[in-house]
Amino acid sequence: MVMDAGKEFLKSAIKRLSYYKELGDKTFEQLNEEDFNFRPNESSNSIAIIIQHMNGNMLSRWSNFLTEDGEKSWRNRDAEFEPQQIDKTTLIELWNKGWDCVINSWTSLQPEDLLKTIYIRHEPLLVIDAVIRQVAHYPHHVGQILYLGKIIKGAAWKNLSIEKGKSDAFNAEMKKTIY
DSSP: OHHHHHHHHHHHHHHHHHHHHHHHHHHHHTOOGGGGGOOSSTTSOOHHHHHHHHHHHHHHHHTTTTTSOSSOTTOOHHHHTSOOOOOHHHHHHHHHHHHHHHHHHHHHOOGGGGGSEEEETTEEEEHHHHHHHHHHHHHHHHHHHHHHHHHHHGGGOOOSSOOTTOHHHHHHHHHHHHO
């Protein structure tokens, strides 16, 4: 019973995380090269900076995570928040590399791994807690990316969710497909 719950938890976590990656992917499709470096002000991050940070976090947290601390010595977190001149193609490669690391790591987990202790910055965490932590962290940044995309595109933005004023129609359609 516990094994089944662990399998379902992992399956659900991967499904939810994959959905947020897809939202980011659909945002990137709408953006031009220069849009990735737009910052509303000097204290804000651009989409490029957010991608750099997520890539660094994902690779550090999920590479060899069962045997090494999740804050790797090779990671330079502060540099992730520095504007760099990286083209759209390379940014999307960084994005995909980070997501692949997370999804592949989680896919390789067995239910019994969820109760193992790992470390992030020397803090002990159960694997299940580390997964939940990242299911909260990554969508936070994806939301920032979407918000910046909406600001950049304005009226040309193609909505990725239920459009304003269309909730009833969406709910009716969902009800038809479920019953």
